[in-house]
Amino acid sequence: MVSWTPDPSFYPSPRMAMKAAPETLAYVAAFDPDRKAPDAIAVVDVDPKSETYSKIVGTTAMPNAGDELHHFGWNACSSCLCPNAPHPHMERRYLVVPGLRSSRIHVLDTKPDPKKPKIVKVIEPAEVADKAGYTRPHTVHCGPEGIYVAALGNREGKGPGGVFLMDAETFDVRGRWEIDRGPQHFAYDAWWHLGYDTLVTSEWGTPDTFENGLIPEVLLGANYGRRLHFWDLHNRKHLQTIDFGDKYQLVFELRPAHDPTKAYGFVNCVVSLENLSSSIWTWYKDGDRWAVKKVIEIPAEPANEDQLPPLLKGFKAVPPLVTDIDLSMDDKFLYVACWGTGDLQQYDVSDPFNPKLAGKVRIGGIVSKATHPGARKGALSGGPQMVEISRDGKRVYFTNSLYGAIDPQFYPDGIEGWMVKLDADPNGGIAFDPKFFVQWPASHRPHQVRLEGGDCSSDSYCYP
Amino acid sequence: MNDVWQWLTFAGLGAFHGLNPAMGWLFAVALGLHRQSRAIVAASLLPIAIGHAASVASVASLLVIAGYLVPSDVVRVGSALLLLGWAGYHWRFGHRHRVRFGMQVGLWGLAAWSFLMATVHGAGLMLWPALMHTCLAGEAGQAGPVAATLAGVGIHTLAMAATAAIIAVLIYEWVALGLLRRAWLNLDLLWTFALVATGTMLLLA
Numbered sequence: 001m002v003s004w005t006p007d008p009s010f011y012p013s014p015r016m017a018m019k020a021a022p023e024t025l026a027y028v029a030a031f032d033p034d035r036k037a038p039d040a041i042a043v044v045d046v047d048p049k050s051e052t053y054s055k056i057v058g059t060t061a062m063p064n065a066g067d068e069l070h071h072f073g074w075n076a077c078s079s080c081l082c083p084n085a086p087h088p089h090m091e092r093r094y095l096v097v098p099g100l101r102s103s104r105i106h107v108l109d110t111k112p113d114p115k116k117p118k119i120v121k122v123i124e125p126a127e128v129a130d131k132a133g134y135t136r137p138h139t140v141h142c143g144p145e146g147i148y149v150a151a152l153g154n155r156e157g158k159g160p161g162g163v164f165l166m167d168a169e170t171f172d173v174r175g176r177w178e179i180d181r182g183p184q185h186f187a188y189d190a191w192w193h194l195g196y197d198t199l200v201t202s203e204w205g206t207p208d209t210f211e212n213g214l215i216p217e218v219l220l221g222a223n224y225g226r227r228l229h230f231w232d233l234h235n236r237k238h239l240q241t242i243d244f245g246d247k248y249q250l251v252f253e254l255r256p257a258h259d260p261t262k263a264y265g266f267v268n269c270v271v272s273l274e275n276l277s278s279s280i281w282t283w284y285k286d287g288d289r290w291a292v293k294k295v296i297e298i299p300a301e302p303a304n305e306d307q308l309p310p311l312l313k314g315f316k317a318v319p320p321l322v323t324d325i326d327l328s329m330d331d332k333f334l335y336v337a338c339w340g341t342g343d344l345q346q347y348d349v350s351d352p353f354n355p356k357l358a359g360k361v362r363i364g365g366i367v368s369k370a371t372h373p374g375a376r377k378g379a380l381s382g383g384p385q386m387v388e389i390s391r392d393g394k395r396v397y398f399t400n401s402l403y404g405a406i407d408p409q410f411y412p413d414g415i416e417g418w419m420v421k422l423d424a425d426p427n428g429g430i431a432f433d434p435k436f437f438v439q440w441p442a443s444h445r446p447h448q449v450r451l452e453g454g455d456c457s458s459d460s461y462c463y464p
Numbered sequence: 465m466n467d468v469w470q471w472l473t474f475a476g477l478g479a480f481h482g483l484n485p486a487m488g489w490l491f492a493v494a495l496g497l498h499r500q501s502r503a504i505v506a507a508s509l510l511p512i513a514i515g516h517a518a519s520v521a522s523v524a525s526l527l528v529i530a531g532y533l534v535p536s537d538v539v540r541v542g543s544a545l546l547l548l549g550w551a552g553y554h555w556r557f558g559h560r561h562r563v564r565f566g567m568q569v570g571l572w573g574l575a576a577w578s579f580l581m582a583t584v585h586g587a588g589l590m591l592w593p594a595l596m597h598t599c600l601a602g603e604a605g606q607a608g609p610v611a612a613t614l615a616g617v618g619i620h621t622l623a624m625a626a627t628a629a630i631i632a633v634l635i636y637e638w639v640a641l642g643l644l645r646r647a648w649l650n651l652d653l654l655w656t657f658a659l660v661a662t663g664t665m666l667l668l669a
Binding site: 002003004005006008010011012013016081082083084085086087088089090144145146167168169174194195196197233234235260261462463464 | 485486490491493494497498559560561562563564565566567568569577641642644645646647648649650652653
């Protein structure tokens with residue numbers, strides 16, 4: 001397809017992207033934890049004026065069962081307007097949807113009918129492994145050299161994991177991204193500062209240590225990931241490692257400031273072995289090097305042993321388990337999902353070293369099982385997990401499942417999927433939209449949410 | 465070819481290249497915005513022009529050398545085919561180049577970036593029909609092919625740099641970048657057409 005003007009969903013700067021019209025559709029990855037029915041991309045109506053508001057209006061099933069759809073992303077986004085490698089006439093049209101467990105990658109076309117995305121290409125796991133040397137594809141980002149995919153395992157399902165590139169038009173797997181990986185071994189998330197030619201990666205662990213659930217010995221031995229890695233984005237070389245120390249485990253979601261002139265970002269550490277707290281860290285440029293500072297610590301909440309799953313009984317506390325965070329387009333509010341306690345917290349991070357709690361809701365939670373005004377039943381299972389913010393910062397969506405094999409370790413009675421929406425006050429403060437509670441079909445659980453036209457974790461920008 | 469028309473062609477193609485955001489003015493503006501300095505916008509344009517000139521000059525010098533070694537008809541047909549091939553390459557693979565320079569680029573890096581961008585876009589090739597008359601030893605005037613080629617490349621680069629400078633300053637000072645969303649025409653496509661047109665012209669000449 002040839003177009004004469006840039007894709008209207010591309011914005012030069014985050015400031016301009018904030019003025020985008022509100023999204024009307026959300027795409028949500030949903031998987032069957034029993035791996036019997038095929039996973040699917042569900043389309044949720046998020047247009048409040050629509051009759052089918054808060055309903056699933058389309059479902060695209062994958063061709064196989066057991067993929068474990070997890071994270072996904074667009075083939076092209078606002079980084080196509082960057083001056084050093086401009087491709088402004090690409091289309092934001094295809095969703096690149098990996099199976100985290102199967103390592104199969106699906107390409108879905110959202111164009112002819114946005115409510116019925118059509119699978120146009122399936123890349124089998126062997127092809128990914130042959131061409132890139134990686135498996136367990138996780139994060140997908142559109143960027144200067146095409147589609148970047150962070151993968152957790154190597155060909156054998158062990159380490160090192162890393163990043164590979166895909167062609168943004170043909171979707172060919174182009175190969176491993178790193179030229180020099182230095183000491184990096186574990187992989188998880190990857191994103192960048194386009195203004196500083198720097199790519200950042202974080203760490204979970206190798207597939208053999210999480211595909212059957214978290215292994216307590218590995219966790220308590222501090223043998224999961226706990227480092228950040230900084231890379232030269234264009235030379236593809238490892239520059240620096242920052243080790244959070246052996247108290248900290250699972251360094252996950254990378255949320256660099258959207259404004260490309262700002263050299264800082266936020267990352268969540270899921271658990272401290274010292275007191276089960278979760279923490280948020282700010283990474284920032286300090287002279288020629290990168291540095292980190294812990295800026296938020298969310299404590300575990302004391303709980304009765306009989307309310308806790310076997311894994312936690314001995315600790316007599318619910319860990320917050322912050323497993324996702326998301327940063328609003330104006331870099332002002334950081335949303336923090338506490339999957340263990342059930343909190344979804346909003347921090348004012350205008351001063352990135354001094355966050356202030358600005359709002360909070362609670363839903364689900366291992367102990368609290370808090371309800372929602374739109375829910376049919378009282379106690380809700382699961383807790384706030386994947387969060388996505390609209391480009392204008394006024395709406396926040398989230399779902400409640402973490403990962404098939406880990407869900408039952410913390411929610412042994414099972415998780416019934418749901419998706420909810422918050423209304424956010426531009427001056428701080430969040431509240432549930434009582435009309436938006438999506439009770440997920442029982443066969444599947446929802447994970448990542450992507451919003452039509454882009455959202456706060458899909459695009460990156462070259463202009464302030 | 466009439467001399468005046470020939471110089472106008474060099475200058476016109478220079479303006480066409482300068483107009484293309486992918487040839488550098490946009491990079492200059494972005495660097496200025498990043499470092500909050502209009503001096504950076506101006507300073508960036510020089511290496512961008514140098515890189516562009518170097519690319520066009522090296523492609524032109526190939527033509528001069530070819531002109532000394534092989535009959536001019538062979539040069540003409542050969543370069544026509546090269547242009548058409550380049551158009552095809554640009555059409556098919558133009559989106560998948562390795563990116564080597566980003567927003568932290570220095571002035572040397574910017575010159576190298578500009579050289580690479582002009583080269584892969586076939587900027588020099590596009591000048592060949594006009595250069596053909598100047599470069600080929602048999603057809604050059606009294607000044608000889610080398611001097612004539614240098615003059616052509618010089619005029620082309622001046623026009624390119626002037627166009628880029630005017631746009632960069634206008635955008636940086638007065639027009640918000642939001643304009644890009646609507647006004648960034650698909651110059652890559654026009655460019656491919658231009659390569660095809662020049663190739664065909666040469667072939668039929």
